[in-house]
Amino acid sequence: MIDPNTAQRFQAMAAPHLDAAYNLARWLTRNPADADDVVQDAYLRAFRYFDGFRGGDGRAWLLAIVRNTCYSWLRRNRSEQATMEYDDEIASLQSMSDPAELAMHVSDPAQLLLRASNQQQLEAALLQLPTEQREILVLRELEDLSYKEIAGITGLPIGTVMSRLSRARLQLRRCFEAMSTTS
Amino acid sequence: MNCTEVRALLAVYGDGELDLPRAVALEQHLAGCADCTALLREQNALRSAIRTHAPYHRAPEALRARLHAALPAATDSDAPVAQRARRPRSTATLRRWSGALAAALALAIGINLLYVAQRGDDALADEVVAGHVRSLQAAHLADVPSTDQHTVKPWFAGKLDFSPPVHDLADAGFVLTGGRLDYIDHRNVAALIYRHRQHVINLFVWPAGSDTDRGSSVKAREGYNLLHWTAEGDVWWAVSDLNAEELREFEQRLRQAGATPS
Numbered sequence: 201m202i203d204p205n206t207a208q209r210f211q212a213m214a215a216p217h218l219d220a221a222y223n224l225a226r227w228l229t230r231n232p233a234d235a236d237d238v239v240q241d242a243y244l245r246a247f248r249y250f251d252g253f254r255g256g257d258g259r260a261w262l263l264a265i266v267r268n269t270c271y272s273w274l275r276r277n278r279s280e281q282a283t284m285e286y287d288d289e290i291a292s293l294q295s296m297s298d299p300a301e302l303a304m305h306v307s308d309p310a311q312l313l314l315r316a317s318n319q320q321q322l323e324a325a326l327l328q329l330p331t332e333q334r335e336i337l338v339l340r341e342l343e344d345l346s347y348k349e350i351a352g353i354t355g356l357p358i359g360t361v362m363s364r365l366s367r368a369r370l371q372l373r374r375c376f377e378a379m380s381t382t383s
Numbered sequence: 384m385n386c387t388e389v390r391a392l393l394a395v396y397g398d399g400e401l402d403l404p405r406a407v408a409l410e411q412h413l414a415g416c417a418d419c420t421a422l423l424r425e426q427n428a429l430r431s432a433i434r435t436h437a438p439y440h441r442a443p444e445a446l447r448a449r450l451h452a453a454l455p456a457a458t459d460s461d462a463p464v465a466q467r468a469r470r471p472r473s474t475a476t477l478r479r480w481s482g483a484l485a486a487a488l489a490l491a492i493g494i495n496l497l498y499v500a501q502r503g504d505d506a507l508a509d510e511v512v513a514g515h516v517r518s519l520q521a522a523h524l525a526d527v528p529s530t531d532q533h534t535v536k537p538w539f540a541g542k543l544d545f546s547p548p549v550h551d552l553a554d555a556g557f558v559l560t561g562g563r564l565d566y567i568d569h570r571n572v573a574a575l576i577y578r579h580r581q582h583v584i585n586l587f588v589w590p591a592g593s594d595t596d597r598g599s600s601v602k603a604r605e606g607y608n609l610l611h612w613t614a615e616g617d618v619w620w621a622v623s624d625l626n627a628e629e630l631r632e633f634e635q636r637l638r639q640a641g642a643t644p645s
Contacts (some may be wrong), residue, residue, distance in 0.1 A: 207454060211607070216519040216624075218450070219581070222442035243450050257606045259624065304630050310423045316432035323438055340398070342581065343435045344626065347400050366394050372426070 206305040210250050214243060220259055221266045227338045228270040230327055234277075247366040257349075265364055266355045267335070274331065288360060315376040325375035334366035340365060389419050397426050420448045439581045462498065504600075507568055507620070512604045514565050514574065515585045515622040524583065525561025525576050535562040539573055547573035547588045548617065550640035555635050557584070567620075578631070584623040584633060591618045599634055601627050610634055615641055 221242065226235040227298045246265045253261055326334055339350045347365075351358045384405075389412045395401045396409050486524050493545045496535045518524050527538040536549040542564055551559050565574040566585060573588040590614045599612035610630045619637070621630055 204635075206391075211451070211454060212513075212516055212520065213453075213534040215447075216516050217513060219439075222446065223440045223581075232443075235440070236443070239442065239446060240450060240453065244453065247454055255605075259606050307427075309421075311530060313425075313428050313432060316429055317436055319436045319438065321431065322436050326433075326437060336552035337433070342437060344441055344582075346579070347398070362395065367396075369394065369426075375427075 204209055206250065207247075210247050211380060213253075214246060214262060214320050217259045217262050218243075221262055222238050223268055223342060224263055224338060225270055227326070227342075228267070229273065234273070234380060241273075242266040257352075260345075260349055260353050263339075263343075264355070267353060283309070288363065305349065312373060312376050315379055316372075321376070325372055325379070328375050329368055329371050333364055333371055336361060336364045337368045337372070362367055384408045386412075386416065386419055389413070389416070390422065393411060393419070393423055393426060395421060397430065415638050419611075431503075434580060450471075486619045503522045504602075508602050508604055508609050508611070511587055511609060512566050512607055512624050514567060514587065516576065516605075518563065518576070519563075519583060520584055524563065526563045528561040529581060530561075532559060535559065535575070538562055543571055543573060545573075545590050547575065548641055550579065550617070550637060552633070552636045555632070556580070557636060579623075579625055579629060579633070582622055582625040583621050584625060584630070586637075587620040587622075588599060588617050591616055599631070601630070603627075614638060 218239070221239050222235055225238045225242070226232065229235050229238055242262075246262055249265070263308050263356045288318075326337065329337070335354070336350060339345045339353065345353070345360050347361050350356075354361065356364070388568055389409055392401055392405060396406060400572065401409065413423065459493045484581040493518050494637055495612075502603040506544055527535055528537075529535050530551075530553070532549040532551045536546065539562060540546055547562075549559070549562070553559065557579050560578050561576045563574040563576065565572050567589070568590060572587050577586060577590065593616075595613065596615075597611050597613035602609040602611070606623055610619075610627075610633075612619050612634060621633060625631060625633075
């Protein structure tokens with residue numbers, strides 16, 4: 201039997217974070233129907249684990265479950281992409297690893313901003329990023345979470361959160377530059 | 384700090400995550416270096432472009448309803464939370480009691496009242512958070528959805544025994560989206576709903592019963608931030624998942640708007 205009080209407490213805690221949960225799932229799965237399924241699955245899982253929730257930041261606790269559900273879902277359904285595990289070291293070799301160099305890498309700031317301010321182009325560029333980079337950017341810029349909170353949700357060390365974030369930003373600029381040269 | 388050191392820390396600085404000593408050193412460098420300043424400006428512009436223009440995907444209503452149905456029944460979450468924290472009121476019955484017992488009781492109640500006064504803000508904070516959560520939960524954010532202060536304000540007339548000050552702060556990025564009746568501290572209060580980026584702010588207002596202004600105090604509850612102050616004869620409680628800094632800015636804007644007659 202499920203205690204109705206538990207159900208009520210869960211609803212009160214979880215319902216206000218549904219938008220955040222859906223937004224994250226939508227950006228990770230890149231598809232509304234899949235985001236729907238993932239969030240529903242994650243919320244039911246969260247309810248089953250709710251006894252283990254010791255209070256505190258409900259949003260972080262839920263987002264961690266949504267994130268894990270997303271990744272299991274991605275592994276199951278997109279095996280061809282997910283067989284390549286994201287590797288921070290390889291990613292740092294592929295991009296310029298030095299953030300100082302990163303900051304200097306400016307081609308045409310005005311052009312870049314023009315593209316970033318165009319919703320379609322911005323969305324397209326974000327969707328091109330590797331999932332692991334897109335995730336950090338979404339948590340940072342759309343959910344307005346601190347490095348520490350992101351580290352808590354993703355289970356990554358803060359240093360890794362910072363380096364992924366800077367690579368994500370660099371990669372985003374490159375996407376905009378690629379758009380500039382092709383269009 | 385030289386340019387190389389500054390540029391390595393620029394993103395962390397822009398994210399507001401750099402420790403104070405290094406932030407100070409970095410700002411000293413920026414003051415004399417146009418190149419680094421330009422980079423910072425560009426970096427900030429990119430950040431705010433993402434925040435403003437990247438789509439934020441809200442959960443569809445159908446999903447919300449499906450989840451509500453799928454999770455075990457929790458139907459009366461809309462019940463008022465006001466039965467908590469009842470305060471002792473009636474002292475009339477005391478007179479019927481004999482001296483010693485009455486004295487003991489009076490003492491106990493006195494202590495209890497003291498306790499209630501101290502705990503008053505905490506209990507209110509709980510009620511305010513509960514009000515905020517309920518408003519997000521039941522898809523019942525606004526009784527009067529409107530971005531026009533001249534629609535929202537008159538709507539309260541006849542529903543409340545006071546007229547809540549309603550300010551449009553869209554210029555500052557805090558967009559009024561509606562109003563609602565709520566029940567806090569054993570009375571009907573005005574709830575004004577603002578949005579800042581993706582974040583919902585519930586602003587609860589009711590008459591303070593005195594003209595003493597009180598500076599604001601911040602509390603955090605269950606992942607929400609609360610800001611509480613008294614000004615112009617009204618009690619104000621703002622609650623949101625917004626960070627405390629921006630909530631303070633919201634307060635400042637409201638106070639400014641209150642000080643200038645609209």
